[in-house]
Amino acid sequence: MAGVDVNLYVKAAVITTLLMLSIYSLNLFLSEKREEAVSEKMNEIVDDIEEIESTYYLMDYIAIEEQNYTCDSLVGILNHLESGLWDLDSRIKAYRDMTKDIANDEFYIREKEKLNRRQIIHLSMLEKIKKQCNYNQTVILYFYGLCDINLKCDEQGFVLSYINDKIDPEISIFSFDADREVYSMKALMEYYNVTELPCIVVEGHTHCGLHDKDQVEQLLCNYSKKLSICNSTVM
Amino acid sequence: MVFVVWWVITFFFTVCFLVFLRERKSMRSIPEPFEEKPLVSIIVPAFNEEKGIADTIESLLKINYPRELLEVIVVNDGSRDRTAEIVQGYADRGLIKFINNSRNQGKAESLNQGFRESAGKYVACIDADTVVEPNIILKTINYFRQPDTAAVMVRVQVMEPKNWLERIISVEYSLGLGFYPKLISSLNSLYLTPGQFSIYRRNVVLELGGFDRASIVEDTEIAYRMQKAKWKIACCLSASAYTRVPDNIRDFYYQRKRWYSGTIQTIIQHRDVFFNRSLGNFGMFFMPVNYGGIILGLMLFLSTIYLLFSNLESFLSRMILVGFDVTPLVVKYIHDFSPDPFKVSLFLMLGITPFLMNMVGSYIGLKTVGERVRENLFGYVSFLFFFIPYQILWLLCFYFVIFRKKIKWRALM
Numbered sequence: 108m109a110g111v112d113v114n115l116y117v118k119a120a121v122i123t124t125l126l127m128l129s130i131y132s133l134n135l136f137l138s139e140k141r142e143e144a145v146s147e148k149m150n151e152i153v154d155d156i157e158e159i160e161s162t163y164y165l166m167d168y169i170a171i172e173e174q175n176y177t178c179d180s181l182v183g184i185l186n187h188l189e190s191g192l193w194d195l196d197s198r199i200k201a202y203r204d205m206t207k208d209i210a211n212d213e214f215y216i217r218e219k220e221k222l223n224r225r226q227i228i229h230l231s232m233l234e235k236i237k238k239q240c241n242y243n244q245t246v247i248l249y250f251y252g253l254c255d256i257n258l259k260c261d262e263q264g265f266v267l268s269y270i271n272d273k274i275d276p277e278i279s280i281f282s283f284d285a286d287r288e289v290y291s292m293k294a295l296m297e298y299y300n301v302t303e304l305p306c307i308v309v310e311g312h313t314h315c316g317l318h319d320k321d322q323v324e325q326l327l328c329n330y331s332k333k334l335s336i337c338n339s340t341v342m
Numbered sequence: 343m344v345f346v347v348w349w350v351i352t353f354f355f356t357v358c359f360l361v362f363l364r365e366r367k368s369m370r371s372i373p374e375p376f377e378e379k380p381l382v383s384i385i386v387p388a389f390n391e392e393k394g395i396a397d398t399i400e401s402l403l404k405i406n407y408p409r410e411l412l413e414v415i416v417v418n419d420g421s422r423d424r425t426a427e428i429v430q431g432y433a434d435r436g437l438i439k440f441i442n443n444s445r446n447q448g449k450a451e452s453l454n455q456g457f458r459e460s461a462g463k464y465v466a467c468i469d470a471d472t473v474v475e476p477n478i479i480l481k482t483i484n485y486f487r488q489p490d491t492a493a494v495m496v497r498v499q500v501m502e503p504k505n506w507l508e509r510i511i512s513v514e515y516s517l518g519l520g521f522y523p524k525l526i527s528s529l530n531s532l533y534l535t536p537g538q539f540s541i542y543r544r545n546v547v548l549e550l551g552g553f554d555r556a557s558i559v560e561d562t563e564i565a566y567r568m569q570k571a572k573w574k575i576a577c578c579l580s581a582s583a584y585t586r587v588p589d590n591i592r593d594f595y596y597q598r599k600r601w602y603s604g605t606i607q608t609i610i611q612h613r614d615v616f617f618n619r620s621l622g623n624f625g626m627f628f629m630p631v632n633y634g635g636i637i638l639g640l641m642l643f644l645s646t647i648y649l650l651f652s653n654l655e656s657f658l659s660r661m662i663l664v665g666f667d668v669t670p671l672v673v674k675y676i677h678d679f680s681p682d683p684f685k686v687s688l689f690l691m692l693g694i695t696p697f698l699m700n701m702v703g704s705y706i707g708l709k710t711v712g713e714r715v716r717e718n719l720f721g722y723v724s725f726l727f728f729f730i731p732y733q734i735l736w737l738l739c740f741y742f743v744i745f746r747k748k749i750k751w752r753a754l755m
Binding site: 110111112115116118119120122123124126127130131133134137140141144201202204205261262265266268269272273275317319320321 | 345348349352353356357360361529619622623626627656659660662663664665667670671673674682683684685686687688691692695
């Protein structure tokens with residue numbers, strides 16, 4: 108009977124398994140690092156929000172002639188916060204995709220909820236500052252949900268990213284994951300009468316359903332004529 | 343699924359690597375020569391080979407072996423071109439023996455006829471589009487000092503690779519008909535005796551009933567029967583045969599269609615070898631792991647294709663939504679680009695490791711057989727990505743075999 112090289116195969120099986128375990132451990136290590144990076148970014152955002160809040164309260168306290176100074180300062184922090192929120196949002200999405208189907212993504216769900224709450228604080232502050240500081244920033248609220256099934260959400264997100272990339276920093280986009288149990292967000296959805304997903308609210312006007320680039324640009328120009336794209340868009 | 347495929351493929355590579363470490367010093371060595379040189383016959387089956395037959399015969403006549411101990415037999419298999427006329431010229435001068443069949447009977451039957459007419463104790467078979475190095479018999483014959491060796495294959499190289507396809511196939515042959523068979527032969531698991539050039543113990547082939555006329559890969563099929571009869575097949579890496587290969591996609595497709603479909607048919611015919619403990623490494627390791635890996639790899643390939651098409655569909659619908667204007671996205675991406683090492687997923691790591699192992703394994707293999715990677719860098723790099731057409735061809739051939747499509751021998755254009 109021909110021999111089977113058992114010794115060789117055992118060695119190879121051990122090496123292969125060790126290699127697999129190494130890759131798996133490396134992935135666990137990276138997962139940990141990903142979570143750390145998200146938490147770190149979240150902490151930065153909390154600091155920014157605290158900074159905005161304290162500046163806002165300061166504005167109430169100081170004399171009216173000094174308000175221009177605080178307005179400039181607030182707008183600066185708001186812009187910084189906005190880019191931080193945008194970055195964190197895309198990071199949470201990308202990292203969640205990395206771990207999807209392998210690790211429990213409870214962490215990302217929790218962080219997404221936190222992010223939604225912080226977006227609402229940001230939105231409230233922005234609306235207050237718009238009035239108080241005569242700050243002309245066009246605001247888009249974007250509500251999405253069930254994106255694993257509802258591909259329109261992903262597609263609407265893509266169109267809004269396109270618009271944001273095209274005319275940033277003229278607009279502020281706030282995206283809300285409607286699947287998360289965040290009561291303030293649910294209240295916001297009720298306030299704006301969000302009946303289906305995806306749904307966008309441009310300067311307080313609700314438009315549900317999927318909108319392509321031209322339709323979104325048209326909506327923006329209808330409600331905010333000062334935008335640079337409105338010069339070339341059909342009105 | 344991904345983990346299983348990864349494990350099987352990596353396990354196969356690891357076994358090959360361990361065998362290489364064990365055998366690396368003797369990869370190109372040749373056994374001690376016979377004290378008394380035996381009579382050797384060489385059979386050349388030929389069907390419409392007017393382009394290459396003269397070169398083949400000339401190279402055989404230059405073989406470094408006593409003339410009286412070397413018999414060259416050309417079997418014309420009902421050629422419709424000038425093959426018979428060219429061969430007759432050599433026969434008339436008494437240089438070769440010529441069997442001129444007016445009716446086409448197929449390669450296997452031509453080889454069987456040659457075997458019956460041969461007188462040598464050892465019989466080599468060579469394709470009529472192949473030439474050999476002068477010392478090929480001296481180098482290969484010594485392997486038969488081992489009484490349980492039934493056949494010896496040699497390294498098959500591409501004859502003067504010129505265009506892109508020939509250069510890729512050149513790398514493939516150096517590895518697939520050179521380095522890897524040598525490693526596999528160390529495990530007594532060689533599964534083929536290439537038709538380009540292999541030398542056999544005559545009585546073994548006759549005892550096994552000769553080449554299978556029904557098979558379109560008779561050189562592989564006979565190797566399976568040799569394995570089942572517990573004979574060994576050796577690989578001589580220091581001797582080379584040089585062959586012509588397809589230089590266009592159409593010929594490449596027909597060649598692989600025959601090879602892969604024939605291999606699948608042979609595996610089905612000899613399915614009892616799988617997990618057959620009495621066949622040692624061949625039954626317990628090579629067949630299950632190699633072909634299991636191919637089948638699992640095909641399943642993974644199909645699911646990847648499905649994913650790619652889904653992503654393509656989603657990409658297109660997104661592009662339609664933005665009117666195919668990607669400028670802002672690209673500008674923003676370039677502006678904000680910052681590499682993020684944490685964006686390396688487990689699937690990417692699992693996908694990239696077999697690719698890296700293949701890259702390193704191929705490099706070591708080419709170096710071992712004496713190839714200079716730098717001289718055919720294009721072939722080497724392209725070969726690493728050639729698994730895509732190979733997978734597609736395997737899938738097609740599974741389809742042909744399952745739905746019993748007719749596959750015929752087809753000479754290179």
